[in-house]
Amino acid sequence: MRVKICGITRDEDGEAIARMGASALGFICVPSSPRYVGVGQIRQMVDRLHSWRVGAIGVFANVGTEPIGNVVREAGLTGVQLHGDETPEFCDRLRAELADGIEIIKAFRIKSEADLERTRLYRDRVDTFLLDAYHPGQLGGTGRQLDWTLLDGFDPGVPWLLAGGLNPDNVLTAIARVRPTGIDLSSGVERSPGIKDLAKVARLFEQLGARGQQRP
Numbered sequence: 001m002r003v004k005i006c007g008i009t010r011d012e013d014g015e016a017i018a019r020m021g022a023s024a025l026g027f028i029c030v031p032s033s034p035r036y037v038g039v040g041q042i043r044q045m046v047d048r049l050h051s052w053r054v055g056a057i058g059v060f061a062n063v064g065t066e067p068i069g070n071v072v073r074e075a076g077l078t079g080v081q082l083h084g085d086e087t088p089e090f091c092d093r094l095r096a097e098l099a100d101g102i103e104i105i106k107a108f109r110i111k112s113e114a115d116l117e118r119t120r121l122y123r124d125r126v127d128t129f130l131l132d133a134y135h136p137g138q139l140g141g142t143g144r145q146l147d148w149t150l151l152d153g154f155d156p157g158v159p160w161l162l163a164g165g166l167n168p169d170n171v172l173t174a175i176a177r178v179r180p181t182g183i184d185l186s187s188g189v190e191r192s193p194g195i196k197d198l199a200k201v202a203r204l205f206e207q208l209g210a211r212g213q214q215r216p
């Protein structure tokens, strides 16, 4: 089970969470977010993570391919997560901008079957999907669950992460019910936006037990 912990803003949180066994850490590059971190700060955190086998994912929304490429290179990211209204064609252009091997995750905010249907258009263009909750006026980190019943039989043909309102208390139920290839958590393991609660993160990994980690 791949485990991505998103919204890291402090060196010590990133290092502790990598040590606990996270597959990937997410850094929010959306300036309006309370979890925003600048490129210099991300670089510093990524440098401290070099001895851990952990991915470093920059989360972007509705910006150009060139600025994304610049942040990826400057910060030493292993992947990007597109959390806005990026089109399939945008994903193709971004692929051309990025070096080989940089993962592209497309996030979808799901409120209906139609939103799930739309994910098909991205299948051959990105590496991974992330399904998050829809909440008007907010892009992510909402702490809200999406309607898991919509995901019955969802099999996109690419690896996919379940996000939205996951926490140590509901994560096993979510995995058993929805069967994603991985999970993504942010506010469910926080004390306040951007400040991770390491006791909650530790409890999450206890819950997940000895499940092997996959692709960083």
Ligand SMILES: O=C(O)c1ccccc1NCC(=O)[C@H](O)[C@H](O)COP(=O)(O)O
Residues within 6 Å of the ligand: 006, 007, 026, 028, 030, 033, 034, 035, 059, 061, 083, 132, 139, 140, 141, 142, 143, 144, 163, 164, 165, 166, 184, 185, 186, 187, 188
């Ligand atoms: O977390 C944010 O502040 C954020 C802001 C703008 C775009 C995306 C953002 N977060 C993306 C994530 O990957 C979160 O982990 C995901 O939305 C789940 O959040 P939560 O429901 O709090 O676990």
